[in-house]
Amino acid sequence: MLSALDLVRRVEAGELTPRAVVDICAEAIAACEPQIGAFATLGLDAARRAAEDPRLTATPLRGLPVGIKDIFDTADLPTQYGSRLYAGHRPRADAAAVAMVRRVGGLILGKTVTTEFAALTPAGTRNPRDPAHTPGGSSSGSAAAVAAAMLPIAFGSQTGGSVIRSAAFCGIAGFKPSYQLIPTVGMKAFSWHLDTVGLFAAGVADIAFAAAAITDRDLRVDRGAPAAPRLAFVRTHLWPQASTAMQAAVEAAARAAEKAGAAVSELTLPPILEEAYRLHRTIQDYEAFRALAYEYDHHRDALGPSLREQLDRAAAISAAEYDAARSVAKRARAALGDWMSGHDAILTPSAPGAAPHGLASTGDPAFNRLWTLMGTPCVNVPVLSESELPFGLQIVGRFGRDRTALEAALFLETAIKPK
């Protein structure tokens, strides 16, 4: 994979130019893209031209190529939201996140494949770890492009579990920051209380570097070893849904973290968290029925059957049910904040198991929904092996303490590395 930090250091050392980095990506794209199908649109020529700008070497991202999930508006590349309704659509402006990437010297290499409106229907992208398996979704293209070394950094978004689950299935680092740390302005909305902009990169230090540059926050974790975290190992009520191998991977990671010096406590969440988990869909679908109201009301037949049925059902959710769900979520966020006061992060699975076989589903976001609803920072730490598909360990931090979450994730990533 392409480590963003490694590439940046080589650009800083004069070993590589931004143009050479684009060419490295272009070569990988030429080799892998026909099999993987990670891109909705490529913008290689424009990126090559932009890479010649001598000012790039003074920018935080140093001209690193970035992939943008095709639900973010781009003024210079088509933006199709994974929907045939938007075939050839060219927005008038860049999304805020896209403009922020350009400001810090990122080069937009292309738009990556998203499921239709970032919902659940698979879009054909294959998992670079094994093309017979799903790469996850809805940020399928971004996760696959990073896993296949076609890009060092890519943007995704998470409403259920799209960033963390896709990163887990593809064996890369995924970061869903605290709710609204990166603005959703100019991103096609599905559920405004849940939609969260996230990132993919090869490893935890890479993703922290990218997040630091884009948000202008002190999030880098590559300058010295991270402190040993106080980890709450939380199985949650979903634990029986995790595969035996997944359970074993998380338990082994907890032991490895403890051995490396972390304080690890096995704990149970307050009951209101499970109640909130069950209400995630009420909030998501009530809002989707309004966020996609125009498409549903005027072009229902042009929606895929899965999304159409999801919105058909969503029409029946009452304002009272939605308000009650939001109220539970608010109390759950407060309870979680109190509960986590003695811990730096939670350790829990990123997904029920490795990437499922086949492309008929993007996999189950069950292990992610609660944390999206809580708005807490989440990091996928990949467990890679030669013989198996990757497993994902999920680090969940406290709201607004993204740096602590990233440090805990880096600590875990280091602790589980084969010595």
Place this chain on the structure above:
Amino acid sequence: MLSALDLVRRVEAGELTPRAVVDICAEAIAACEPQIGAFATLGLDAARRAAEDPRLTATPLRGLPVGIKDIFDTADLPTQYGSRLYAGHRPRADAAAVAMVRRVGGLILGKTVTTEFAALTPAGTRNPRDPAHTPGGSSSGSAAAVAAAMLPIAFGSQTGGSVIRSAAFCGIAGFKPSYQLIPTVGMKAFSWHLDTVGLFAAGVADIAFAAAAITDRDLRVDRGAPAAPRLAFVRTHLWPQASTAMQAAVEAAARAAEKAGAAVSELTLPPILEEAYRLHRTIQDYEAFRALAYEYDHHRDALGPSLREQLDRAAAISAAEYDAARSVAKRARAALGDWMSGHDAILTPSAPGAAPHGLASTGDPAFNRLWTLMGTPCVNVPVLSESELPFGLQIVGRFGRDRTALEAALFLETAIKPK
């Protein structure tokens, strides 16, 4: 003015058809629009055609005409955000709020004038109460159209004080609901933590009726007299900036409410509220520099000088300043919630005074910024007289208790009516 409730009752009674209501508006537009300049685009023919749909009489809004501030996307009418950068722009979809209005049987009669990207530069609309005065802003066109009886209902948005101040200057009811009660999806963003969709109508019961229909919440206040509210009369630290006449109007209203049976206590806000007030601009401008990043980075010279300079200054706001401001705002919201626990609503001025003379400024949002930042529901209750321009009384409710705020506003509106 055109009372939405009165029109709906006449449609229900068979005295008026939806088409006849459109014609009433069209006649008023023909008579007043040349002098007032409230519309960016009119869609009268389409509204007339839509008014013939027999299903309208079974909808909550019964085919009432609605005006949409031109920062909300509409697929069938140009959407220009008050900016020459977007001349002739035709979005691919309706904003969520627009689609929600259509779902409940509202007819979109036209797009109303907004200042450039809903910022502070006046756009030429005149105040129907006296065309030599500003109608306020940025929702200038919506407020003026309702005040001139060209429309019964219009949408605005408030980031600083655009809904409440414009309603106050134009002598109509204005309602800024709790933050995100009406989604901002498909509305051009300025500041995502502040932008709030609001409404204008002739009186408080009219605006409550419209809000109830659009949000599907129990917000109507026209079925029985409202209970006497517990009002906190709060001058705030801005009181010296209010004109003598404004101060007298609010004090008279407090006495009238008390005489009508309300419990009125003169109180002082916790000090953190003043601190939060001062930080509103930090949050607003930091976010605007990102929400409008594409326009600023690629077309800076096409922005008006006032907005350009605002964004130039915004570039210097650091992430640390912004995060600190957000943290104060969060604590202030909690403090305000606690402080208001014994009160139904706050009574305070909607603006420093009546609409200022001239069209060179949209007036001062000082009395509104804090409440936008707090996310609390606000209602402008107009004080009308034959001899003077209107004054605006502001009712501020508790977050999420929009109905109580509307009831308190109706109580006040009734209490101050000349007997």
